[in-house]
Amino acid sequence: MSRLECIAVEAGGDCEGQEVVLMEPRPFRPFKSSEEYLVAMKEDLAEWLHRLYHPQLNIDFDNFMDVLEDGVALCKHANNVRRTAMAYKEKLEQRDSQRRRKFSTHLDIPDRDSFFARDNVHNFIQWCRLLGIYECLLFETDDLVLRKNEKSFILCLLEVARRGANFGMPAPVLVQFEKEIDREIAKEGNLENGNDYDEEEDMMELIEYGPQAQIVTNDLRSLDEMVRDLVENCSCPTQFPMIRVSEGKYRIGDTKMLIFVRVLRNHVMVRVGGGWDTLSHYLEKHDPCRCRAGRKKF
Template sequence: MSKKRESGLPPSYTAEAGLVPNISNGMPKDEDECQVSQKLAVLQEESLKPIKEDLAEWIAKTLGKMGKALEIDITPDTFLDILDNGVYLCQLAKLIQRKAEECVADGSYTEPLPQVKLRCKNNAASGSWFARDNAANFLHWCKAFGMADDQMFETEYLVSHTGEKSVLMCILELARIGYKFGLDPPNLIRMEKEIEKEEEVPVIEQPKPTSLDAEVNLSPSPPPLGDLDPPLDLDAEVRRIAFKCKCHDHVKKLGEGKYLIFGRVVQIRFLKNRHLMVRVGGGWDTLENYLVHHTPVEVFEHRRPATGDPKDIGNKYLYFKSKYKSHAQVANGH
């Protein structure tokens, strides 16, 4: 069975990944629009790599503690290849369930646990019906342990590699459940808990937003990439990426790790001193991807003549154009 990959740029894109095929209402898109779609697709894929890296390390470390039989070599490049038969996800769920039962036994957790038995075919081949059954059983367990529908993925997303982002978000939520029962969390969850503790401290006076230039005493021109290898200064790296996306005027520092971006307060942290991550709702995004997808836009209405329709009721569609860069600039990487 051939698998659809989210790596690369196949001729057609999945709606779940936020991409669109090269047609609109049966008509080809403009070349600039196609280039922008491809550019955004690559950027979105790049934004998932830090999350895959963190979760791959967590999965290997967590399952490795269960014995040699579950030691796995998983990397961001092999992430779905290793997990797509559902076996290791089921093993993670079983480990968390055992931890939960231990917490109930020692009195550290007093709420009743769901009565669910997780069945798993340990020799399921990738792409097989057994793999789909394992994935379905895993998702049933997740729901029993309180995971919301929008935090889970469709079975086919995992088995056929067509919804990597949904799979990653589900595993992040799985790690949060494990953390509740004493399991060591991945770095992203650790950062979440640190942010939550910081937000519990009452703020006496809300600091005024300051521009990156004024706060960090940096010149208007962005620093060369070599100066930030490895990046150690959060403000300097935020500023570099903001200049790269041509929206530095809309990024203001509020406090340590807290910024005002396009009028919204966000928390930004380094992941392993390499990746700049933005806390977004219940998940994480890279700063560059966040800036590109939240840049204010201008909206233009266009009409296509529709056969048989009155002239004043055309086939309308909306065309979004970046306020800070043209489509050609985006496609060319400027």
Template sequence: MPTFIQMYIVTSLSEIESGLSQTDQKSVINCLLEVARLGYKFGLEPPNIIKMETEIEEEEEEIPVSKPVEIVRPLSNKGPNLDAEIQRIAFNCKCHQYIKKLGDGKYAIFGKVVHIRFLQNRHIMVRVGGGWDTLENYLEHHIPKQVFEHRRDIHGEPRNDVNKYLYFKSQYRSTSAS
């Protein structure tokens, strides 16, 4: 056994040397504490931190392990109501007639089924593709705001349905930097 301790001290001293050159201070401190713990097992006086560790371990052994108390938290209504917040935002953008609740967190917006959730009880997020977008931003970019009919007038010909086109003004914005 003494050969093991001597070998350990030699390896520890090499780690201490690297610590003195300030390459890895945390590992040096851990190494010194480990050497102190081993020394304590063989009867050497331990540092105060090792004494405190052993006292804490002894106190933990004395305390009987009791069954953990299950904490039941009632559902609180302190947080904002998702449906009320969605209706408030829909009234602000004047598109409340296009939003219908289908189920818990499922809504039909402009005929498309989307999932809506609260983020930290502050932000209402809509599932879009593989990501999330705020409800305000989603409504802003998906409202069919401006729809107009454009007729192509050809002089001398009567107007017919062939010359009629329906254009939608898009509201999409690119966020990519060029």
């Protein structure tokens, strides 16, 4: 192998001196492009939970829903988030008595036998409400137990991971990407407004966020090469514009809207609002020739 594409978990990171995790390619699974972002999220969450709780929790993409459907692992994770939140609160109070955050004392959920799967899942949903997760991001018990809406469950669990990351818990790679992008936007905003950028404060945020193992994909193409491969599928007389600004940052379409792109395993992901989509599906919604092709299918 001549080289590996290194994706820094934290902004400005490099490969030297950090733990490196080689992520094996997933076997081919046929799915619609509109479903690919859920596949990517599910892979990421499965990897995250595996690293958090292995060997007690043997979870991967294929058994993801089966392992979590009884709610036991979810309740254990909720308890773990609460313990981490309380430790984080104590740390803040010790460092600065003026910076205090309130945490509910009712977040603890009792673990139960798998016979009580519905009770476990219901308790987890109630705990998510106490955590402050918006109703639009919550799921219903049958969404997990009866697989009525896997999308709702996956999006809710990703939001739980975001909240845990704010307390210093290890986070899925997508959440790490979000933190990296948010720091980049904040830094550029400060510089454009003529404000000083506080490197020390930024480093403190990195420390509080917690050190994470670096993720290495085994696709030897660069991010820009993967983006170009997708853009070149355009069949318009004038190719749909997607201009590289810097690594992972592009201006797209006639409006030159700025987007952030990252690679997760073999998925090229785009930050969309507060969430993610795949670049392939994103282009289907914005590239005129792909939009027309999509309409002809119906």
